[in-house]
Amino acid sequence: MKPSVHRMLTAWRPLYLRGLLLDGLPPLPVTPSADAARSPRSRCRPATAAGQHAASAIGTLTTLDFPNRSSLMNRCDLTFFHAPNTRSGGTRALLEELGADYRMQVLDFKNGEQRQSDYLAINPMGKVPAIRHGEALITEQPAVFLYLADLYPEAKLAPPIGDPLRGPYLRWLVFYGSCFEPALIDKAMQRPPAAPATSPYGDYDTMLKTLTDQLAKGPYLLGETFTAADVLWGTALNWTTMFKMVPELPVIRAYIERVLARPAMRRAAEQDAELAAAQAA
Numbered sequence: 001m002k003p004s005v006h007r008m009l010t011a012w013r014p015l016y017l018r019g020l021l022l023d024g025l026p027p028l029p030v031t032p033s034a035d036a037a038r039s040p041r042s043r044c045r046p047a048t049a050a051g052q053h054a055a056s057a058i059g060t061l062t063t064l065d066f067p068n069r070s071s072l073m074n075r076c077d078l079t080f081f082h083a084p085n086t087r088s089g090g091t092r093a094l095l096e097e098l099g100a101d102y103r104m105q106v107l108d109f110k111n112g113e114q115r116q117s118d119y120l121a122i123n124p125m126g127k128v129p130a131i132r133h134g135e136a137l138i139t140e141q142p143a144v145f146l147y148l149a150d151l152y153p154e155a156k157l158a159p160p161i162g163d164p165l166r167g168p169y170l171r172w173l174v175f176y177g178s179c180f181e182p183a184l185i186d187k188a189m190q191r192p193p194a195a196p197a198t199s200p201y202g203d204y205d206t207m208l209k210t211l212t213d214q215l216a217k218g219p220y221l222l223g224e225t226f227t228a229a230d231v232l233w234g235t236a237l238n239w240t241t242m243f244k245m246v247p248e249l250p251v252i253r254a255y256i257e258r259v260l261a262r263p264a265m266r267r268a269a270e271q272d273a274e275l276a277a278a279q280a281a
Helices: 003-011 089-098 141-151 166-188 204-215 228-242 250-260 263-280
Strands: 055-058 061-066 078-082 102-106 130-133 136-139
Touching: 078 089, 089 141, 089 228, 089 263, 130 141, 136 141, 141 166, 141 228, 166 204, 166 228, 204 250, 228 250, 228 263, 250 263
Parallel strands: 078 102
Antiparallel strands: 055 061, 061 102, 078 130, 130 136
16 A cells, blocks of 8 residues: 555544543642743744744633644544543543643633533533534543544554554443443442342442552553553552552552653643642632
């Protein structure tokens, strides 16, 4: 196959959806850096003043442009619905890892914007993250991660179909929403677990051991290969250990530190800290 034909097929390959999400708890606070808000010029839309993000009001939502490195025409119309200090911080980190072009619509949870009609038309559950890509609307955190990582194959954060790692990759993204979060919420709410035959996750201890056994194979969930699944799990384990919902075992702490030390992860955390500070002001 000619390289030009291969590139065309890769750019237009199908996109895949899965998942489940919850919103709400803050990540580890980060001190903003002076250049946290900087962003390269976009080839999808006119650039704003150097190093600045354009902001405007659309309904009750604040919109920010985050132009970045990649800009195939079918990827330019991407909107990310986000609130700082929520689980959608993981999606912001993924967008940074992907080098994605996107527009951000910021919600103010303190003012209840996630429950107002403008946003409920996007996600009736009133949850973040959500993304809109052209006419496609994607909610549920693992679905968002699957969609975005497949949308930017050149970032190599999603094993392609046919790769032996594709199945384990899907497993661990879906395990987050189908087992990990339900087990955590039941434990946090001190609800008695359902019978193993009816519980989606069996029991908390088995869920946690299944995860830590995989992390012990390290350095990442799929061994030496860093994927979008690690962005999700690194950010999730960070806040769940902060709130004592997950024990801070050495294997978990080492994994969190490896993931959060990546330059893109740090940039996303710094940018979100700036956004949270601006929203608080």
